[in-house]
Amino acid sequence: MRKKSLRKHASALREKLAHVVFAIAACICILAVALICVFLFIYGIPAIAEIGVFKFLFTTTWRPSSDEFGILAMIVGSLYVTAGALIIGVPLGLLCALYLSRFASRRLAKIILPGVELLAGIPSVVYGFFGLVLLVPLVRQVFYVQGMSILTASIILGIMILPTIVTVSKAALDAVPNHYYEGALALGANHERCVFSVVLPAAISGVMASIILGVGRAIGETMAVVMIVGNQVWLPDSILSGVRTLTGNIVLEMGYAADLHRGALIATAVVLFVFILLINLLFGILKRRAKL
Amino acid sequence: MTKPAEVVGQTPLSYIEASLRKRKNRSRINGLIQRALVYLGAFFSVAVLVFIVAYILIMGVPNISLDLFAFEYNSVNVSLMPALINTLLMTALSLVIAVPLGICSAIYLIEYTGRGNKLVGVIRITAETLTGIPSIVYGLFGLLFFVTALGWRFSLLAGGFTLAIMILPIIMRTTEEALKAVPDTYREGSFGLGSGRLRTVFRILLPSAMPGILAGIILGIGRIVGESAALIYTAGTVAEIPSSVMDSTRTLSVHMYVLASEGLHIEKTYATAVVLLLIVLLINTLSALIARRLTRGKKNA
Numbered sequence: 001m002r003k004k005s006l007r008k009h010a011s012a013l014r015e016k017l018a019h020v021v022f023a024i025a026a027c028i029c030i031l032a033v034a035l036i037c038v039f040l041f042i043y044g045i046p047a048i049a050e051i052g053v054f055k056f057l058f059t060t061t062w063r064p065s066s067d068e069f070g071i072l073a074m075i076v077g078s079l080y081v082t083a084g085a086l087i088i089g090v091p092l093g094l095l096c097a098l099y100l101s102r103f104a105s106r107r108l109a110k111i112i113l114p115g116v117e118l119l120a121g122i123p124s125v126v127y128g129f130f131g132l133v134l135l136v137p138l139v140r141q142v143f144y145v146q147g148m149s150i151l152t153a154s155i156i157l158g159i160m161i162l163p164t165i166v167t168v169s170k171a172a173l174d175a176v177p178n179h180y181y182e183g184a185l186a187l188g189a190n191h192e193r194c195v196f197s198v199v200l201p202a203a204i205s206g207v208m209a210s211i212i213l214g215v216g217r218a219i220g221e222t223m224a225v226v227m228i229v230g231n232q233v234w235l236p237d238s239i240l241s242g243v244r245t246l247t248g249n250i251v252l253e254m255g256y257a258a259d260l261h262r263g264a265l266i267a268t269a270v271v272l273f274v275f276i277l278l279i280n281l282l283f284g285i286l287k288r289r290a291k292l
Numbered sequence: 293m294t295k296p297a298e299v300v301g302q303t304p305l306s307y308i309e310a311s312l313r314k315r316k317n318r319s320r321i322n323g324l325i326q327r328a329l330v331y332l333g334a335f336f337s338v339a340v341l342v343f344i345v346a347y348i349l350i351m352g353v354p355n356i357s358l359d360l361f362a363f364e365y366n367s368v369n370v371s372l373m374p375a376l377i378n379t380l381l382m383t384a385l386s387l388v389i390a391v392p393l394g395i396c397s398a399i400y401l402i403e404y405t406g407r408g409n410k411l412v413g414v415i416r417i418t419a420e421t422l423t424g425i426p427s428i429v430y431g432l433f434g435l436l437f438f439v440t441a442l443g444w445r446f447s448l449l450a451g452g453f454t455l456a457i458m459i460l461p462i463i464m465r466t467t468e469e470a471l472k473a474v475p476d477t478y479r480e481g482s483f484g485l486g487s488g489r490l491r492t493v494f495r496i497l498l499p500s501a502m503p504g505i506l507a508g509i510i511l512g513i514g515r516i517v518g519e520s521a522a523l524i525y526t527a528g529t530v531a532e533i534p535s536s537v538m539d540s541t542r543t544l545s546v547h548m549y550v551l552a553s554e555g556l557h558i559e560k561t562y563a564t565a566v567v568l569l570l571i572v573l574l575i576n577t578l579s580a581l582i583a584r585r586l587t588r589g590k591k592n593a
Contacts, residue, residue: 011488018490022404025396026415029464032457033418036425039436092340095333103330112338114580119341121576123518125548126565130344132552133351133562159344162337192323192330220426222521223549247428247521254435254525269432273425280424284417 036273044270047263056267062233062249064257069264071271073233077150077243078219078272080236081229084154085161085218090211092158093165097210100166101173102181102195113170120163128224131156136228143240148230150239156224161214168213172206172290173199205290212283219275222247246272345569352566355559360567365531370557372564374533375547378448381534382527382543383516385452386459391509393456394463399493401464402471422461427522430458434526446540451527458522459512466508470501470586503586510579518572520545544568 048056051069059070096116100109131152140147176199184194200207230242231252244252249268257265362371397415405412434454444450474497482492498505520543528540529550542550548568551561 015488015490018493019404022396022400023411025393026400026411028393029397029415029418029422029460032460033421035437036429036433039433039441040429043436092333092337095330096337099330099334103327104334112334114584116338116341118573118576118580119345121514121518121572122344123520123545123548123568123572125518125520125545125552126348126569127344129548129552129561129565130348133558134347159340162341166337190319190323192326193319196326216424216426220424220428222426222428227549227552247426250428250432251521251524254432266432266436269429273429276424276426276429277421280421283424284420 040266040270040273043263044267047260047267048270050260051264051267056264057271060233060235064253064261064264067260069260069267071246071249071264071268073235074244074246074249074268075271076235077229078245078247078275080150080239080243081153081157081225081245082215082218084150084239085157086211086214088155088158089161089165089214089218093162093210093214094169094207096162096166097169097173097207098195098200101170102191102199113167116163116166120167124160124221124224125227127156127160128227131224131228139240145240146230146242148228148242150229150236150241150243153225153229153245154239156228157218157221160221160224161217164217165210165214168210169203169207172203172210175206175290176202203290205286209283209286209290212279212286216276216279216283219279220247220272222251226251246275345573348562348565348569352562352564355563356566357563360560360563363533370551370560370564372544372547372567374531375542375544376567377533378527378541379517379543379545381448382451382455382523382541383513385448385537386455386516387509387512389453389456390460390463390512394460394508395467395498395505397460398464398467398471399497402468403489403493403497419461419464422457423465427458427519430454431522431525434522439526444538446526446528446530447538448527448534448541449537451523451541451543452537454522454526455516455519458519459515462512462515463505463508466511467501467505470504470508471497473504473586474500503582507579507583507586510575510582514572514575514579517543517568517575518545519543520549524549544571 047069056069056071057075058072059068060073061068061070062073100113104112135152135155136147139145139149139152180198180202181194184198185191189197225245226248229245229248231244231248232242233244233249234241236243246268250265250272253261254265359369360371361373361376362369363373365371365374401412401415431454434450438444438450438453439446442450478496478500479492482496487495523543523546527543527546529542529546530540531542531547531550532539534541544564545568548561548564551557551564
């Protein structure tokens with residue numbers, strides 16, 4: 001009798017212990033995010049305060065040797081490159097998603113979609129290298145410029161976000177109830193019209209979510225961009241001139257930075273981090289609305 | 293559209309017929325244009341992606357040679373062997389940290405908490421946040437926390453921990469999905485036979501969810517192998533096989549980056565790109581195959 005109750009006690013204890021262990025493991029995520037925030041902010045915020053918020057965010061002079069740290073050029077660079085990536089990646093990706101969801105035969109879609117998903121995993125250095133050996137010389141020859149430019153980076157980033165946009169948009173298009181399409185057909189519209197005027201508008205939240213996700217990837221991409229964008233700190237005057245992005249600024253100078261310079265680089269990461277948090281927030285809202 | 297002048301001299305019916313035909317023609321032309329656009333867009337997307345892979349393969353495969361796999365790296369022969377071995381070590385280390393944590397968190401989220409638990413909401417949000425953080429921010433955090441604050445310097449260990457945090461959400465999410473896919477009858481059956489929650493989890497649920505978890509782990513490996521931005525300032529760029537976890541190492545991706553930016557050994561860089569590309573594609577294919585087999589099995593059941 002006593003032995004049995006003892007065993008019961010032991011097992012109850014074990015259950016409780018396991019519960020606690022699992023709960024602690026689950027909280028590691030929270031801990032990680034908290035640590036990342038704390039470490040970025042305790043190094044970054046004092047640096048921003050020392051430089052001055054306005055000077056840091058809204059001036060374009062980045063001269064670490066004379067303690068001048070303005071990242072406006074980098075912010076503009078990141079935005080330009082991301083916008084370029086969207087101009088290239090979104091139409092292509094959306095059309096590809098439409099094709100896979102509503103035009104392709106099921107057999108063909110079953111081959112293409114996993115292939116596209118697979119290509120999402122190509123390492124960014126490989127994309128960057130491809131841009132460096134093929135696209136940069138091409139741009140140099142066609143436009144007689146230095147070659148490393150917003151244009152090159154935009155093309156490569158546009159290709160890099162293609163798989164994201166295709167897969168998420170396709171999921172959104174697939175989620176549109178079939179009777180929307182059938183209803184449009186019954187009203188006499190042809191297949192293309194049904195897809196473009198009924199199905200696509202119904203899936204618009206999901207499509208927007210895919211674009212936002214693409215923005216997040218493009219703005220956070222580092223290695224591929226650093227290799228092909230030129231990295232000059234200035235406000236670009238055309239898409240054929242080089243720029244430096246926020247991510248590039250960090251990776252290029254972190255290796256030898258010290259003191260305020262180091263702080264300014266971490267503050268650059270803080271700005272990037274805030275951008276990404278906003279994008280995540282927007283993505284979460286859209287995703288909930290699209291019920292993906 | 294309606295021009296009364298044209299109506300004169302025509303019977304109303306034939307006019308309507310003509311305008312209907314015109315409209316039908318127009319919508320057919322519109323349809324054709326839209327269809328052409330979609331086909332073109334799809335073709336270009338696939339073609340571009342295929343082209344990149346083909347280009348790297350065509351330029352790189354002829355350059356693959358045996359001395360690329362020599363155990364010693366030096367400035368004459370930029371062998372990728374040390375980097376390859378480092379990649380394996382780095383992968384193993386990150387998985388040892390991230391897999392148990394990820395699986396345990398997923399078990400907690402799915403099996404131990406009800407709906408509407410506040411803690412679960414917070415965990416989900418933070419996991420989603422972790423997924424979205426760019427790898428350079430992870431790298432910077434690793435530099436500030438593991439390398440500097442904990443004093444690990446550029447080391448295998450610092451890189452491994454940084455990557456572990458990065459792939460934690462991937463492992464968590466896939467394990468959650470896999471656990472969700474286990475039918476409730478399994479749980480009921482196990483409880484009905486008198487086993488406790490812990491026993492149910494380890495004897496019944498985890499074995500049935502294993503393929504899904506495995507697919508997630510392999511996906512994580514793909515991410516680790518392809519990562520470079522998070523490693524440059526945590527594991528460093530020394531191209532030697534490390535003698536301990538506190539040594540600086542360079543994984544294959546970082547090796548590739550260094551070669552490409554030095555620009556001295558362009559043929560060898562192509563060859564390295566091929567090796568890296570093939571490894572990542574192979575790993576991701578494996579993951580996709582396991583995941584697909586899993587869903588097919590579910591449909592049959």
